Amino acid sequence: MGANANDHGRRIGGPRLVALIGPFQSGKSKLFEALLARVGAAREGVAAADLSPEAKAHQMSVEANIGHADYLGDQYTFIDIPGSLEFSHEARYVLPLVDAAVVVCEADPRKVFSLQLVLRELEELKVPHFLFLNKVDSAAFGVREALAMLQPASRTPLLLRQIPIWKNGVAIGFIDLALERAYVYREHAPSEVVAIPAGDAAQEKEERYSMLERLADYDDHLMEELIAEIEPPRDEVFDDLAKELQAGQVVPLFIGSALRGAGVTRLLKALRHEAPGVVQTRARLGVADKGPPLARVLRTIHTTHGGKLSLARVLRGTFVDGQAALSPGGEDKISGFSRLLGGAVSKRSEASEGDTLAFGHLENAATGDSLSGDPRSGAKDAVRSSIAPPAPVHALALKAKDRKDEMKLASAIAKLVDEDPALVYVHDQAMSEIKLLGQGEMHLRVALERLASRFGVAVEALRPAVAYKETIRKSVAVRGRHKKQSGGHGQFGDVALEVAPRPRGSGFAFSERVHGGAVPRQYFSSVEAGCADALAHGPLGFPVVDVEAVLTDGSYHTVDSSDMAFRTAARIGMSEALALGDSVLLEPMLAVTIYTPSEGMSRATGIVSGRRGQILGFGPREGWDGWDRLEAIIPEAEMDNLIVELRSATAGAGFYEARFDHLAEVTGRLAREVVAAHGGRAHTAA
Known part of the structure; x- marks a missing residue:
């Protein structure tokens, strides 16, 4: 079949950008390669997807693949977005700029919810998109059953554009409902036009009429033609297909097999004639033409x-x-x-x-x-991205295996974060840790592999430390005294303190009730600083929070007293008070919202309960059919690998959001184990 055979309708000129997106292992990369091979851009293997060492090692897409093609005089850039949720965040920056997207899916009920995540993002961005029902040659469902299965994932009506031709239970070709032509697949070549099989003629008429009825929902003239039983001109049908695709009123569904290169040419033709161009994309983004x-x-x-x-x-x-x-x-x-x-x-x-x-x-x-392109007058156009990367859900603490690489590590991570905004680099001074946060275990594993292979920095990855704190349960009164004489001026400071617990989350407070000038006013700030110094490490070995110290009395020396002497005295007194105050360990608790397909809710609640979590409530996820929302409080110490377990329990679709909520007491054996692991004194409540 010639390159221009069966071409139809008007087309939009200019280079176009098309994203290939869809659930994990649905066949996007195979379709990417098949599209480029069909237009002759895959010579000598240069168009192969997943060329990076990390992609090859893990046999999955870990970054977007980019390819250019010229087809019938038009230029295209195809971007293959990874399907795994750990790497699909690249779509956030790509999808707003594309003219259209091809969503690659398959008739697999386990992947419908992952498909829903993809389609919802496209719908919210108002990106015109096609569905390519892949693996039709090995599908366990008929195309109508597949359509019914996939429709709940899309808020926009799916429009069946092709039906398969079956022979001995195998799809050997398809009938294009818009063209009213039958095609037989040829391995890695354009399909061959054949007569519509007699046994499929009745179904073709029925399915074509259903397609036209759907288009007529948005076209009164077409509706009048159908009511009057007038066959609409083919150009009018294709104009409606293009118009309603671009308006986001329908999602055309094509069928094929990326592995065999089946259905690829018709998909290219649809992109050529029906997908919008940069002018429409510019309008969608609110960018002026001039x-x-x-x-x-x-x-x-x-x-x-x-x-x-x-x-x-x-x-x-x-x-x-x-x-x-x-x-x-x-x-x-x-x-x-x-x-x-x-x-x-x-x-x-x-x-x-x-x-x-x-x-x-x-x-x-x-x-x-x-x-x-105009630094003088274009400053208003040179704006920072308003797109927020996804919140991290997995973290590792990093340590360079060779100390000489510590400076090199910071520079290399900065480049990785520049490439991948979903990576977050944190130098946690309080915990003396360098942490890398991301979208999952595999996301961070690939980042560490790149540190080693591209930047020559080998790191040791550890579980991040939990920011435990401690406080006291009872009030105590103490005296702190610092006296030192070593020739010349000595050091003298003497304070009486009342130390008491405060409500959780209220922090440290200092006040004074000194009468008669027992401690001169100029030393009050030094006493407060000394008390704060003692809070850095409590009797259990952790920072102390939620206590108050009241300076009630003391004494001073006109020559030997100083700011440093009173600061030291206060630190001594405060340390003694903390040791007597019945210390208790506190752990950070996170408010966690889990989003899961409804069928995975029971597994999600089990995961929360198994992590010492407290379930606060659950219900339907607003605006998302078939999804639930679970609210819980989970200790930070139990969050490690939560995203891995949650995705495993929900066919890769579940995810969560978390934020710090409060500190809670830890008692008994668990508290003793934490203190022992930290090297502090095992002084805690039973």
């Missing part, structure tokens, strides 16, 4: 030899090599453009409207930033 050149960064890549690359979509105008570009971080000079195709890079001299190219050496630009 103004200086404007682009937005959708991904940052630090290469070994080529330096920093900022993959950006040009929304308006043209950028040229050597031109100044203004980002929120400052002005840079563009050092070339690159067209990425798997592991290959080809240079370009300019980036025109609609292009998605890598801009070289924009050191001040970050993922999500807008770039203006």
Whole structure:
């Protein structure tokens, strides 16, 4: 079949950006490769997906794959978004900029809720999208059953565009309901046009009429034609398909097999004629048609030899090599453009409207930033991204295996975080830890592998320390005295303190009730500082919180008393008070909201209970059919690997949000074990 055979309708010119997205292991990368192979862009293997060492090692996509293709005179950039929830956050920066998305799915009821997460994001961004029902050649369900299975995942009606042709229980081709033509699959080649099989003619008529009825819901003229039993012209049908796709009124569903390259050409034709272009995308984003050149960064890549690359979509105008570009971080000079195709890079001299190219050496630009091509008048366009990365749900404490690499570690992690905003780097001075936080165990594992392979920094990964605290249960009165004579001026400070517990979360408070100048007023602040010094390490070995100290009396020496002497006396007295105050261990408790498909709620409650969690309540997740929300309080010490267990129990769809809520007492054997592990004194309540 020739390249232009069976072409139809008008098309939108200009380079287009298309995302491939869908649940984990639904076949996105295979479709990515099949699309590029079909247009001849996959020669010599340069278009293969998952080329990074980490992707190969784990046999899964761990970053977006990028490929360019020319098809019938049109230019396309395809971006394959990882399906695992641990890596799918890249979609946050890509999807707003795409002209359309192809959602790759399969007739698998276990993946419907993961599909729902994908479709909801596209719906909220108002991104036109197609469904590609993959693995149709091995499906256990008919296409109508599959449609009924998938529809609950989409708030927008799914529009069946093709039905399979079956032979001996195997899908050997399809009938296109818009074209009213039958096609037989050919392995890794365009399908062959054949006559509609006699046994499928009646079903084709029925399904085509259902498709037209759905389109007529938004087109009164088409509805009138159907009522009058007038066959609508083919161009009118395709115009309606394009219009309603772009308006977000329908989601066309195509079928095929990415592994065999089946159904790929018809998908390319649909993208060519029905997907919008950069003009419509610009309007969706609220970007003016007129103004200086404007682009937005959708991904940052630090290469070994080529330096920093900022993959950006040009929304308006043209950028040229050597031109100044203004980002929120400052002005840079563009050092070339690159067209990425798997592991290959080809240079370009300019980036025109609609292009998605890598801009070289924009050191001040970050993922999500807008770039203006006019530093003088374009400052209003050079804005920081408003897209928030997902909150981290897994953490590791890092320690360089070689102490010489400690400075190198900070620099390498900074580059990883620049590439992946979902990674969070924290230098926790209170816990003396460097922590890396992310979206799951695999997300952080890949980050550590990149530290070793790309930056030569090997690290030891540990479970982060829990920020335990301690407090006292009873009030005590003590006296702290510091006297030292070593020739010349000595040191003298003497304080009487009343130390008592405070309500949980109220912190440390200091006051004084000194009469008759027993302690001069100028030393009050030193006494307060000395009391605070003693709170750094209590009798159990942890920081002390929620206590008050009242200075009630004391004495001083006109020559030997000083700020330091009174500070030391107060620290001595406060330490003695804490030792007598019946210390108790406190652990941080987190308020956790778990979102899970309803069928996974019983497993989620079991997970919470098994982690010393307290369930506060549960109910339907508002606005999400088939989902529940679970509210709980869980100790921070029990949060390790919660996301791993939760996803395992919910077919990869469950997730949670957490925030600090309060400190709670820990008593008995658990408290003794924590104190012993920390090296403190085993002085705690039974």
